Amino acid sequence: MSDTVYNCATCPFKPTDRICKTDSGRYPDNCPTVKAAKIQTMALDEYGREPVSTFARQASLQEKDGYANRESGYENVRPAKPRIEEIFDFIEKMGYSKIGMAFCIGLRKEAAQVEKLFASRRLEMVSVICKVGRVGKEAIGIGDHDKIAAGEFESMCNPILQAELLNEAGTEFNVLIGLCVGHDSLFFQYAKAPCTVLAVKDRVTGHNPLAAIYTLDSYYRALK
Ligand code: SF4
Numbered sequence: 001m002s003d004t005v006y007n008c009a010t011c012p013f014k015p016t017d018r019i020c021k022t023d024s025g026r027y028p029d030n031c032p033t034v035k036a037a038k039i040q041t042m043a044l045d046e047y048g049r050e051p052v053s054t055f056a057r058q059a060s061l062q063e064k065d066g067y068a069n070r071e072s073g074y075e076n077v078r079p080a081k082p083r084i085e086e087i088f089d090f091i092e093k094m095g096y097s098k099i100g101m102a103f104c105i106g107l108r109k110e111a112a113q114v115e116k117l118f119a120s121r122r123l124e125m126v127s128v129i130c131k132v133g134r135v136g137k138e139a140i141g142i143g144d145h146d147k148i149a150a151g152e153f154e155s156m157c158n159p160i161l162q163a164e165l166l167n168e169a170g171t172e173f174n175v176l177i178g179l180c181v182g183h184d185s186l187f188f189q190y191a192k193a194p195c196t197v198l199a200v201k202d203r204v205t206g207h208n209p210l211a212a213i214y215t216l217d218s219y220y221r222a223l224k
Helices: 037-047 052-065 083-094 105-120 159-169 183-190 210-214
Strands: 098-103 124-129 173-177 195-199
Touching: 037 052, 052 083, 083 105, 083 173, 083 195, 098 105, 098 159, 105 124, 105 173, 105 195, 124 159, 159 183, 183 195
Parallel strands: 098 124, 098 173, 173 195
Antiparallel strands: none
16 A cells, blocks of 8 residues: 555646656656656556456547647637536447436436436346335334434335346446445445436535535535
């Protein structure tokens, strides 16, 4: 384990001046571009192996396709597509035909619309709701006082079962819609196919978690 702690998120240099963007760029003492040569080589080796190689190349092409107006130069590019369209494009690029969807019961209407959109593109859909299996929360040690509706039966979110059902169905690519914090982590841990996230859950902000970050100097200052 390295004793250097990396903090790219708080790198003090302008993005265009950084060594991870430009050959003779600037960097702090704990810069992983400079310090972590061995792991960089390991990562690069991984990109050379199929199927990672194809996946990474197509993901990079998808990144490029997310911008319009490239012919006018980097300063003038514009965002081209919403995420749902990018997901469709990426699926097409990869040639996937069987898609898994793991979704939260709270976003069931959105999930139904998304499933229809996928199906209209002749994709075979397998979707599994978070409450699948109807297992009581007692199974994971949750007592009555820790339920949302204390004293009633409460079906636990079951991301491991969601993942295993999609694994069993042989989905080639999984799309997440609104799984809770932690439940999404378990889904990622158990799913065999590569996954992407269409929407993350944020009950307060209409599933836009960055709203709290954008307003950190005003309404959400108490978080600091
Ligand atoms: S890789 Fe180095 S230069 Fe780039 S953001 Fe991280 S610390 Fe800064």
